[in-house]
Amino acid sequence: MAIPVPRTWDAGQPRGDRSLRKAFSIQTSSQVPLKQGRSLMDWIRLTKSGKDLTGLKGRLIEVTEEELKRHNTKDDCWICIRGFVYNVSPYMEYHPGGEDELMRAAGSDGTDLFDQVHRWVNYESMLKECLVGRMAIKPTIPKDYHEEKKVLNGMLPKTQVTDTLTKEGPGSPSYDWFQTDSLVTLVIYTKQKDINLDSVIVDHQDDSFRAETIIKDYSYIIHIGLSHEIQEDFSVRVIENVGKIEIVLKKKENTSWKRLGHPLENHNSLIPKKDTGLNYRKCQLISKECVTHDTKLFCLMLPPSTHLQVPIGQHVYLKLTITGTEIVKPYTPVSDFLLSELKEPVLNNKYIYFLIKIYAAGLFTPELDHLQIGDFVSVSNPEGNFKISQFQELEDLFLLAAGTGFTPMVKILNYALTNIPSLRKVKLMFFNKTEDDIIWRSQLEKLAFKDKRFQVEFVLSAPTSEWNGKQGHISPGLLSEFLKRSLDRSKVLICICGPTPFTEQGIRLLQDLNFSKDEIHSFTA
Ligand code: FAD
Ligand code: NAP
Numbered sequence: 254m255a256i257p258v259p260r261t262w263d264a265g266q267p268r269g270d271r272s273l274r275k276a277f278s279i280q281t282s283s284q285v286p287l288k289q290g291r292s293l294m295d296w297i298r299l300t301k302s303g304k305d306l307t308g309l310k311g312r313l314i315e316v317t318e319e320e321l322k323r324h325n326t327k328d329d330c331w332i333c334i335r336g337f338v339y340n341v342s343p344y345m346e347y348h349p350g351g352e353d354e355l356m357r358a359a360g361s362d363g364t365d366l367f368d369q370v371h372r373w374v375n376y377e378s379m380l381k382e383c384l385v386g387r388m389a390i391k392p393t394i395p396k397d398y399h400e401e402k403k404v405l406n407g408m409l410p411k412t413q414v415t416d417t418l419t420k421e422g423p424g425s426p427s428y429d430w431f432q433t434d435s436l437v438t439l440v441i442y443t444k445q446k447d448i449n450l451d452s453v454i455v456d457h458q459d460d461s462f463r464a465e466t467i468i469k470d471y472s473y474i475i476h477i478g479l480s481h482e483i484q485e486d487f488s489v490r491v492i493e494n495v496g497k498i499e500i501v502l503k504k505k506e507n508t509s510w511k512r513l514g515h516p517l518e519n520h521n522s523l524i525p526k527k528d529t530g531l532n533y534r535k536c537q538l539i540s541k542e543c544v545t546h547d548t549k550l551f552c553l554m555l556p557p558s559t560h561l562q563v564p565i566g567q568h569v570y571l572k573l574t575i576t577g578t579e580i581v582k583p584y585t586p587v588s589d590f591l592l593s594e595l596k597e598p599v600l601n602n603k604y605i606y607f608l609i610k611i612y613a614a615g616l617f618t619p620e621l622d623h624l625q626i627g628d629f630v631s632v633s634n635p636e637g638n639f640k641i642s643q644f645q646e647l648e649d650l651f652l653l654a655a656g657t658g659f660t661p662m663v664k665i666l667n668y669a670l671t672n673i674p675s676l677r678k679v680k681l682m683f684f685n686k687t688e689d690d691i692i693w694r695s696q697l698e699k700l701a702f703k704d705k706r707f708q709v710e711f712v713l714s715a716p717t718s719e720w721n722g723k724q725g726h727i728s729p730g731l732l733s734e735f736l737k738r739s740l741d742r743s744k745v746l747i748c749i750c751g752p753t754p755f756t757e758q759g760i761r762l763l764q765d766l767n768f769s770k771d772e773i774h775s776f777t778a
Contacts, residue, residue, distance in 0.1 A: 285348075285349065285350065285351035287346070287347065287349065288346060291346045291347045292347070292616070293347065293349075293580075293616050294575075294576075294616055295347065296344065296347040296379070297575065297576050297577070297578045298576070299343070299347075300379075300381070300382040300578070301576065301577060304382075306340065306343045306382045306383050307340045307382070307383055307384065307385050308340065309385060313384065313385070313386040313387070314385060314386040315386055315387055315388070315389040316331070316333070316338045316385060316386050316387070316388055316389060317388075317389045318388070318389075321333055321338060321360055321361065321362075321388070322360045322361070323360065324340070324359070324360050325359040325360030325361075326359070327342065327345055327352060327356065327359075328342055329342055330342045330345070330355070330356065330359045330360070331359075331360060331385060332355075332358045332359065332360075332361070332363045333361065333362045333363060333364070333388055334362075334363055334364050334367050334376060335364050336387055336388050337377075337384060337386075337387055337388075338384070338385040338386055338387065338388060339376075339380045339383040339384055339385060340383050340385050341355055341380065341383060343383060344379075344380065344383060368527070373531065373570050373581055373583070373633075373636075374581065375572075375578075375579045375580070375581050378578050378579040378580075379578060425444070425523065426441060426442060426443045426444060426445075426466065426468060426473040426523060427441075427442050428440060428441045428442065428475055428521070429442075430513050432504075432509070432510055434504075434507045434509075435503060435504055435507055436501055436502065436503060436504065437483070437501075437502045437504060437510060437513070438499055438500070438501050438502070439464070439475065439499070439500045439502065439513075440497060440498070440499050440500075441453070441464065441466055441473070441475065441497070441498040441499075441500070442496065442497055443466055443468055443473065443496040443497070443498065444496055445468050445469075445496045446493065446494065446496055448466070448468070448491055448493060448496045448498065449491055449493060450489065450491055450560075450562055450602075451467075451562045451563075451564040452466055452467045452468070452491070452498075453465070453466045453467070453489060453491070453498050453500075453560065454467075454532070454559075454560065454561045454634055454635075455487070455489060455500055455559065455560040455561075456532060456534055456558065456559050456561075457483065457485070457487065457502075457558040457559075458534075458558065460478050460479045460482070460514070461476070461477075461478055461479075461517060462475075462476070462477045462478075462479050462483075462502075462514070463475070463476045463477075463517070463532065464476075464498075464500060465529065465532070465634065466498060467526065468523070470525060470526050470527075471523050471524065471525055471526055472523070472524055472525075472526050472529045473522075473523045474519045474520065474521070474522055474523075474524070474529070475520060475521065476516065476517040476518055476519055476520040477513055477514040477515065477516060477517060477520060478514045478515045478516075478517050479513065479514040480510055480511070480512050480513060480514040480515075481504065481505070481506070481508065481510050482504075482505040482506070483502045483503060483504060483505060484502075484503040484504075484505055485556075485557045485558050486503070486557045486558070487500060487501060487502045487503065487558075487560070488500070488501045489501075489560045500560075531570060531633040531634050531636070532633065532634050533570075533572055533631040533632065533633050534555065534556055534559045534561075534631065534632060535556065535629040535630070535631055535632075536553040536554060536555055536556070536605065536629065536630055536631070536632045537553065537554045537556075537627060537628070537629055538551065538552075538553060538624050538625070538626055538627065538628050538629070538630065539552040539553065539554045539604065539626065540552040540626065541622075541624075541626065544608060544692055544693065545689060545690055545691070545692055546689055546690075547610055547611050547612075547690075548608055548609065548610045548611070548657065548690075548692055549608075549609055549611065549622065550587075550606060550607070550608055551606070551607045551609055551621070552604055552605070552606050553604070553605045553606075553607070553630060553632060554603055554604055554605075555602075555603050555604075555605065555632070557603075561632075561634070561635075562602050563586045563605065563635045564635060564637070564639075564641070565639060565641060565664045565665055565668050566637055566639025566640075566661050566664070566665060566748075566774075566776070567585070567635040567636060567637030567639060568583045568584060568585040568586070568635065568636060568637055568661075569583070569584060569586065569605075569632050569633045569634070569635050569636070570582065570583050570584075570632075570633040570636075571583075571584055571607075571617075571621070571630050571631065571632060571633075572630070572631035572632075572633070573617065573620050573621065573630060573631070575616065575617070575620050580616060580617055580620075581633075582617045583636075584607050584609060584660075585607075585660040585661045585776075586605045586606055586607055586660075586664070587606050587607065587608050587660055587663035587664065588606065588663055588664050588667050589606055590663075590667040591663065591667075591693050591696040591697070591700065592693075592696065605632065607660075608657060608659070608660050608663075608692060609621060609657070610656065610657045637776075639661070639774060639776075641668075643746055643774060644668070644669065644672070644673050644746070646675050646744050647669070647673050647675060647676055647744050647745075647746055648675055648676060648677045648678070648738075648739060648740065648743035648744045648745070649676075649677060649678045649679075649680075649738050649739050649743050649744070649745045649746075650665075650669050650673075650676065650678070650679045650680070650745075650746050650747075650748070651679075651680050651682075651735065651736055651745065651746070651747040651748070652665065652666065652679070652680065652681040652682070652747075652748050652749075653682050653684075653727065653732075653747065653748070653749040653750075653751075653759055654681065654682070654683050654684065654749075654750055654751060655683075655684040655685070655727070655750070655751025655752060655755045655756075656684070656685060656686075656690065656751055656752065657692070658749075658750035658751030658752070658755070658756070658776070659683060659692050659693075659750075660750075661748070661750050661776050662681060662748065662750065665748060666679060666681070666700075666707070670704055670706065670707065675744070676706060677706065677739040677740075677743065678706055678708070678739045679706055679707045679708070680707075680708045680709070680710070680735060681697065681707075681708070681709045681710070682709075682710050682712060682731070682735050683697070683709060683710070683711050683712070684712045684713075684714065684726070684727060684751065684755070685711065685712075685713055685714070686713065686714050686715045687713060687715055687716060687717070688711075688713065688716065688717070688720060691711055694711070697709045710722070710723060710735065711723065712724065712725065712726075712727075712731065714726055726755075727755060727758055727759050727762065728762070729762055729765065729766070732759075732762050732763065732766060733766060736763075736766065736768075745768070745772050746772060746773075746774060747763060747768060747772055747773050747774070748774045748775075748776070749763070749773065749774070749775045749776070750775070750776035753777060756775050756776070756777055759775070760773060760775055
């Protein structure tokens, strides 16, 4: 029997404790030094060499639980992920999290462990030559979407809708549609008040139309094969006070539609956000400008048939195929507000900016750097757990950033200075190795000059003798001096981002200084 190849898995924000975080990871700071010739690129080369990595000469088998359990040693290690079994022994020495971490799932179902760690790592692509087969006992399959009503002509009957929605989630959202001669308007009733343009992601590709609305920790999905052709562009409007979203599609021909279309995967369902795969769309590279000796500002343009806005504090995954293997890495979009004096303001939300450091010995960033203007990169849906509500009534905002850990701070800074009436003070402490590594230094200094609420301090770990600013690493001394509240009991938020050991040490120091969990937001891998 032919075994279906698992779907591309590339979603999610990694969670879980530190040890779990390491398992399956392809890029954590808790990386174990790999032997010479055991980089990810070496692994990709091995998978292309034609070597039989499963020991089954390309045969795919059905694996029983007993059989899986037997393969539990380093030299013979099988792991099941989402019902598919991989022989990971050949991969052991290439796993950046180390062999022991991988062995935690030896001979067992590692799906939960994998999901808690790096759900977005594209294991199907990385381990495709290690695929042994499928588990004989099928995992529970979610309710088949084909059971839904086949023809859509607006809202489904209430009984059918509630059937597909989970009981613990927010009150059942629903949708409806209506048309004029030239337009089709799809209306999503979220029944929530905190909905905005960031909450909905719309993609139209060929005749497939998909709208994902984020409602708290759930996604409400409308996914339809449209019955008629529409034009590329569409508009999205949110009526916030009633939680209604209107998506206006332009018909290609002015004919009356008898039905909207047929349901596609997960249509009209409300599913936990962590269970939705990440959707990707191809974005075009519009510009690439040097910011420091190794960091560049990349501007990508979304396709006209996509509506996507990355919320503050969230990141996306960029995907490139490198020597035949799909590689996915997270990046945090920035806004261009610090550059606005130099540039025409951007009038629409079609552009996404990224500050990306190119690591000469890295796997992904040199490939990204080699892209030419006009080339395409796949960009995922946003992920992340930063909540704008953390800004409510905020008086003092402290930002601790190291290296490219500055990226989430850009939008946070912009939002705080323009949208929080209660704000008294924003301070950024920016850690870098040398002066040459400081991203947007003059722009930050100009902003501090222009807006008296904002202050910036640079701390260098490897300065030249000419540097007369602060030096060293994150420390109790530096923090206690920096984190002075503007009032005795002012409401404070501290955001911290950088290399994981920097962030972890920073959190410990902040706790020692008696800041509570609610007052600290860390951006971690
Ligand atoms: P890698 O191949 O990961 O290598 C990076 C460096 O580590 C190289 O010098 C390499 O030689 C070394 N290295 C690799 N493996 C090992 C090992 N096993 N042992 C020792 N050294 C090793 N980066 C940005 O520039 N901008 C952003 O906006 C941004 N946002 C992010 C958001 C999130 C949520 C996270 C988790 C990370 C973010 N990053 C960002 C980092 C980014 O995802 C990549 O990790 C980074 O670009 C490096 O990718 P790479 O494949 O080029 O390098
Ligand atoms: P970098 O230049 O290597 O380091 C920046 C500064 O941090 C340097 O002063 C460095 O000191 C210091 N530092 C490094 N490790 C430290 C530690 N263990 N304790 C204290 N200080 C330490 O940084 P980078 O190459 O730009 O890397 C940025 C990191 O941020 C990456 O790991 C990236 O994944 C992460 N990031 C995360 C997110 C997110 O949302 N989670 C977003 C963007 C970036 P030294 O001179 O001693 O090295």
